Amino acid sequence: MRNLVAASRRASSLVGKRWIEARDQAVKLIRQGYPLIAIVGRAGCGKTHLMLNLYDELKEYVRVYVDTTFLEDRLLGTIMSSIATSHTVTNLVRAAKCPRGDATCKRLRDLLASGIQNLADYAERWPTSFLRDLMHLTRLRNYRGLIIFLDEGAISSDDPQIQQFVRSLHAFRNLTAEIENLHVVFSILPDVIEYIAKVDAPLVDVIRTAMIILPDYVDVEDIQELAKAYPAKQECLQRLIENYEMLPPLTVRQAICLLQECENPTICGVEEAEVRIE
Amino acid sequence: MKASVIRRVIKTLAVLIGEEEGMYICVPCSTALKMLEKWADAPLDNMLNDLMREGSITIKRVGRGARICVKKDSELTEIRDFIYRSGRSNMSLEDFEKLFDSILMRLRSRTVTGFVDLGLVKDYMMKFHGVSEDLFVEYVARLAQTRRWKYAFSHGGSFRIKIGNVHVGLVKLVRV
Numbered sequence: 485m486r487n488l489v490a491a492s493r494r495a496s497s498l499v500g501k502r503w504i505e506a507r508d509q510a511v512k513l514i515r516q517g518y519p520l521i522a523i524v525g526r527a528g529c530g531k532t533h534l535m536l537n538l539y540d541e542l543k544e545y546v547r548v549y550v551d552t553t554f555l556e557d558r559l560l561g562t563i564m565s566s567i568a569t570s571h572t573v574t575n576l577v578r579a580a581k582c583p584r585g586d587a588t589c590k591r592l593r594d595l596l597a598s599g600i601q602n603l604a605d606y607a608e609r610w611p612t613s614f615l616r617d618l619m620h621l622t623r624l625r626n627y628r629g630l631i632i633f634l635d636e637g638a639i640s641s642d643d644p645q646i647q648q649f650v651r652s653l654h655a656f657r658n659l660t661a662e663i664e665n666l667h668v669v670f671s672i673l674p675d676v677i678e679y680i681a682k683v684d685a686p687l688v689d690v691i692r693t694a695m696i697i698l699p700d701y702v703d704v705e706d707i708q709e710l711a712k713a714y715p716a717k718q719e720c721l722q723r724l725i726e727n728y729e730m731l732p733p734l735t736v737r738q739a740i741c742l743l744q745e746c747e748n749p750t751i752c753g754v755e756e757a758e759v760r761i762e
Numbered sequence: 763m764k765a766s767v768i769r770r771v772i773k774t775l776a777v778l779i780g781e782e783e784g785m786y787i788c789v790p791c792s793t794a795l796k797m798l799e800k801w802a803d804a805p806l807d808n809m810l811n812d813l814m815r816e817g818s819i820t821i822k823r824v825g826r827g828a829r830i831c832v833k834k835d836s837e838l839t840e841i842r843d844f845i846y847r848s849g850r851s852n853m854s855l856e857d858f859e860k861l862f863d864s865i866l867m868r869l870r871s872r873t874v875t876g877f878v879d880l881g882l883v884k885d886y887m888m889k890f891h892g893v894s895e896d897l898f899v900e901y902v903a904r905l906a907q908t909r910r911w912k913y914a915f916s917h918g919g920s921f922r923i924k925i926g927n928v929h930v931g932l933v934k935l936v937r938v
Contacts, residue, residue: 673916674877675917677875729911732911754926
């Protein structure tokens, strides 16, 4: 089974009219200066793919993509440390031509020159200062701003690290108010945002202003487009379209899976309902 | 009187007049004690201490008062189902569907994403419409099968059921 998880190598193609509209809306929000942009949708609806597509699209910005599942925790310092060691940031620092007397630029250059771990430690211990320094370099290199893409901040509302993630998002909210042209785009599941609404209403008030809710299901037109963009068996496409009304609302991932495995829908998470209390 | 009887009386009280607080259902201490005095023939304090020790209840201070909080366990569910089953457990699937949809539409305005917590819907149906937990689970499952195009389910929520091979706890009305 292939292509069930979003990957940067496929990021440039985006199919589905409503997904393209969502992408265009996100681009517009970023260019209009909205600091926090939430990409909301249930599992498998294309959040990560959309983020990677945005990453590909917004070349006039310095873009850093952070898959937080690789991080030990979701604290702001840890996230910033990961950003500091990314290729984007190390390349930006390395290539910076520091004007005479520019202490900020020089500090970052020297830290990196003394070892990447030193730059990471600085970012972890003083995340706010590091972010300001990074923005300074962004302006120096004539980029339009900095976009941090945070993916999988909390994998569910039961994620033990969800509180840390909420605190970090709140910190980003406060930082974006102070640092111009800093944008944070993050993917988030419905249960996670409903959880945040309960524990941090002020944060959700800000998130609501730039929230993109991805479609909950694919329609027949989307399925036809997916069949062109992803590996698909002709008989599966035909069967999927004929039985569309008999199926539950399919996510993008389920549709891509069924286009390859229509004989065995169970592995795509589509089957006769069986109910058990957890 | 045995502590087990007092425990059942407290749980029945919780089902009838209690307020939900996460994993507990709480009743004001004064109300609970007034009721329990009629049943207890031994000092109440001793009985309550025994129940606290075995973990069946906990006392929570609220302002100047206190509340007796009962853990939502299988015994409490059994009592709740017994009480509510005598209500409208014969509700047809069609009536359930109409009620389910109207509650979803009402509750969705309180959400950020339109996905409603199945636990909230269940509690609402149990409390105000006498639907038992078993019936709720059975009918939601049947709706998921028979009205497949109508509802989108998602992970999370405070009450989860297994549909297909996934556990879901959030539901959204996507096509009416």
